[in-house]
Amino acid sequence: xxxxxxxxxxxxxxxxxxxxxxxxxxxxxxxxxxxxxxxxxxxxxxxxxxxxxxxxxxxxxxxxxxxxxxxxxxxxxxxxxxxxxxxxxxxxxxxxxxxxxxxxxxxxxxxxxxxxxxxxxxxxxxxxxxxxxxxxxxxxxxxxxxxxxxxxxxxxxxxxxxxxxxxxxxxxxxxxxxxxxxxxxxxxxxxxxxxxxxxxxxxxxxxxxxxxxxxxxxxxxxxxxxxxxxxxxxxxxxxxxxxxxxxxxxxxxxxxxxxxxxxxxxxxxxxxxxxxxxxxxxxxxxxxxxxxxxxxxxxxxxxxxxxxxxxxxxxxx
Ligand code: AKB
Numbered sequence: 001x002x003x004x005x006x007x008x009x010x011x012x013x014x015x016x017x018x019x020x021x022x023x024x025x026x027x028x029x030x031x032x033x034x035x036x037x038x039x040x041x042x043x044x045x046x047x048x049x050x051x052x053x054x055x056x057x058x059x060x061x062x063x064x065x066x067x068x069x070x071x072x073x074x075x076x077x078x079x080x081x082x083x084x085x086x087x088x089x090x091x092x093x094x095x096x097x098x099x100x101x102x103x104x105x106x107x108x109x110x111x112x113x114x115x116x117x118x119x120x121x122x123x124x125x126x127x128x129x130x131x132x133x134x135x136x137x138x139x140x141x142x143x144x145x146x147x148x149x150x151x152x153x154x155x156x157x158x159x160x161x162x163x164x165x166x167x168x169x170x171x172x173x174x175x176x177x178x179x180x181x182x183x184x185x186x187x188x189x190x191x192x193x194x195x196x197x198x199x200x201x202x203x204x205x206x207x208x209x210x211x212x213x214x215x216x217x218x219x220x221x222x223x224x225x226x227x228x229x230x231x232x233x234x235x236x237x238x239x240x241x242x243x244x245x246x247x248x249x250x251x252x253x254x255x256x257x258x259x260x261x262x263x264x265x266x267x268x269x270x271x272x273x274x275x276x277x278x279x280x281x282x283x284x285x286x287x288x289x290x291x292x293x294x295x296x297x298x299x300x301x302x303x304x305x306x307x308x309x310x311x312x313x314x315x316x317x
Pocket of ligand 1: 079080081116117118119142169170171172179181182183184185
């Protein structure tokens with residue numbers, strides 16, 4: 001039986017995707033790989049877990065050979081705001097890590113899923129209904145690594161026939177694992193603030209409208225893309241996918257419907273504000289819809305209601 005490897009498995013996407021993949025394909029067929037962060041109990045006990053260094057060919061190869069891996073969800077990456085603090089490290093992890101995975105995939109005939117991001121766009125990109133094929137001149141290290149990653153994956157498909165696929169994710173909202181070092185993290189932190197203290201200090205200014213998605217949609221999108229008929233995929237490494245688009249004041253109002261005395265104030269962080277200002281407000285995801293049937297299920301209101309219920313259970317509040 002050939003198996004799936006998830007790198008970055010202890011991160012925001014990986015911690016949920018790994019468990020959904022295990023449910024679908026069998027717990028022992030999905031190998032979770034982390035680096036520094038320890039796996040939570042559920043992940044450690046429900047299937048294989050190993051520690052790897054994604055920039056080290058031999059460390060990844062050992063796992064791919066040992067478990068006879070045929071699909072890699074390569075999620076290990078440095079996010080946007082962290083990448084601006086350590087640009088050289090971000091390039092190393094995001095690009096050398098991806099190159100390692102693609103080289104392994106070439107040798108061992110693996111399919112590869114790589115997340116791109118709204119960060120792959122920049123200030124000269126049309127921000128509303130951002131087309132699938134448009135100007136990509138990001139001015140952040142994260143964005144540069146994401147565009148380069150999209151192109152590198154295209155190259156490995158064209159030149160070597162590696163089955164590479166990817167999505168341009170919006171900001172992702174989830175209750176399981178906190179994101180770290182991202183610009184859209186406020187849309188997760190706000191729920192913790194609302195439930196624990198009924199207040200939140202937002203680091204983006206009012207009116208900063210960004211594309212967002214709830215994690216169950218993000219996970220389903222990745223799995224559906226990996227299962228799609230390869231012959232139908234024209235934009236295989238960089239599909240725009242979207243679910244909702246909102247500003248801090250919109251999500252604040254949505255939370256207030258559930259927690260009426262919730263209050264939000266603004267304390268703008270210039271670094272993250274500048275990153276957010278360079279990103280699209282809402283992408284056009286018609287290519288994903290027509291090439292592999294993408295459709296989001298959660299809008300702002302459905303996501304808010306579920307986040308509050310799930311986080312109250314988790315935080316026992
Ligand atoms: C970030 O904020 O860096 C990420 C992203 C949008 O790619 N969540």
